[in-house]
Amino acid sequence: MKIRLSILAILCTALLAGNKAEGQVHSFDAGLRFQKSAGLYFENGLTGQYHLSNRWVLGASYISSRLGSAIGSNAIRQDNLILSGSYLFRPGKSLKPFVRANAGYFMADYEDELFGDLPQSSAIASADAGLVYSFKSPLKINLSLGYNAITGSGDQGAGTLYPIFYQTSVTWNFAKTLRESASAYQKE
Amino acid sequence: MKKILLLLLVILILAACSKEPSIDDTMLDSGLYFDQSIYEPEKYLVSAFNPSPTPEEALKPVIITIHGYGATTFEWDEFRSWAGNRDDFQISQVLLGGHGRDYQSFKSSTWKDWQKPIMEEYQKLEQQGYKNISLAGSSTGSTLIMEMLASGYFDQRLKPKHVFLIDPIIVPSNRLLSIAHVVGPFVGYTTVTNTGGEEKFYYNFRPQETLNELRKVINKVRRDLEDGIKLPAETTVRVFKADKDNVADPVSAVLIYKGIKTDNGAAIRVDMVPSRIHVFTRLNLRSEAPSAKDIENQRTAFTEIAAELLR
DSSP: OHHHHHHHHHHHIIIIISOGGGTTTTOEEEEEEEEEETTSOEEEEEEEEEESSSSEEEEEEEEEGGGTTTTTSOOOEEEEEEEEEEEESSTTSSEEEEEEEEEEEEEEEOOSGGGTTSOOEEEEEEEEEEEEEEOSSSEEEEEEEEEESOOOOSSSSOTTOOSEEEEEEEEEEHHHHHHHHHHHHHHO | OHHHHHHHHHHHHHHHSOOOOOOOTTSGGGTSSOOHHHHOGGGTOHHHHOSSOOHHHHHSOEEEEEOOTTOOGGGGHHHHHHHTTOOSSEEEEEOOTTOSSOHHHHHTOOHHHHHHHHHHHHHHHHHHTOOOEEEEEETHHHHHHHHHHHTTTTTTSOOOSEEEEESOOSSBSSGGGGGHHHHHHHHOEEEOOOOTTGGGTSOSEEEHHHHHHHHHHHHHHHHHHHHOEEOOTTOEEEEEEESSOSSBOTHHHHHHHHHEEOTTSOBOEEEEEOOOOSSTTOOTTOSSOOOHHHHHHHHHHHHHHHHHHHO
16 A cells, blocks of 8 residues: 555656646646626636646636525526636746636526526626736635626627626645645655 | 826826716706706696595505606606596606706716605605505616615505506616726716707716716615515515616516515516517607507506506
8 A cells, every 4th residue: 555655656746746947737726716797796616727837727617696696695596617718927926917718608597487588698708817826835816807798788698797707716736735745755 | 117107197087087078958968958847846746736635536546657867757758648638547757856957967966866756755645645656667767666665665654556667777788887986987977879859858968976876776776686675565566678678688677576576475577578678668759660569568568557556
């Protein structure tokens, strides 16, 4: 058992620690995302980010009013599935500005067939920009302000997809965790 | 660096400076066309027309009609014309505070000012002995009525018998309203495209201050609906909502349907109307002549409101 763990630790170290200058290349962050549309709902959920390089990050998020404004209220239940691509500035620093492009799908549940003819889904195309802060621990926090290019107009489009949103995500970097575990094990 | 910061500060101050529109004498905004209800309240308000009703008159339904943001009593004139000489119910057309006067009066008004004349007329009618009072609002008029229901205005008063909401606004179709408080100071005002006839009955310019007030009351009522509004046992609510509406998004009806319940927890009645006209009950002075379907929608709504008043 101890041999297997040693091999795993060495592999992890080799794969993840790599070149220190590369930081968190090919690493994965996962955590919680909290989002608010200006003038409408809180929509919260999960987010994951994969670091392709020390500047480029791919991400996926699921946020919903079911985990926000619709908890114990009459707010409309709506879900957002979002894929994103981010570009980080100052990759070597703890505080990094970023810009992000997002695409995805929005679904609302009006719960009654009376409203069956109203648009209840939409594509999502948005962009946001903000700051991400990496702590010495694997914890990261990012804040951003964004703009939804596709929103309803009363004649067409989903009614509760609003243009301006702001969000914060709290994520945990798993590469850093594994790397630290591996280092600690090697020292033993 | 200091020079750049100073320049930015000057630009910000200039951008934030109050901007005033150029108002023609042909516009309501000019102050030359005050709403007629200001001069002749007895022609519009039941409380002024018949302040001492007989016991029989006091039992007849009175419906207070309330127009929308930027509009005037004109918005409900067609209902009065449609009712003609009927004497089985009476119509009281209220002019919202800050409305039907001039640009500056509008600019300095808050949503609570808009709402005040509704409360004043309701209280006067109650004090005068009227026992059967209903309310009908169009667009923001509906939002103001819902605010009164949510805030407990009727708790210690005579309960309204019926509430009719025509194209109520909870979700604005123009989403920029949600950030009116941020962009407003840089814009100053927005311009409405009115027809030659409309420009004497509807404000042509919307000061950012009032857009922000509209945002506030819409947000407040949306949150009230999220928390739930329970009707008094004596009150019914009925919603008529155009299913395509570039002012009040049709999804407003969903929020109201989910948010308002009767005293025993039942759903309220909502009619989705096949129309593209915001406030489909007002057809006069539109840019396009109303279609047969538009006229039918209006007549159906009026007929059903009158029938419900007498039920």
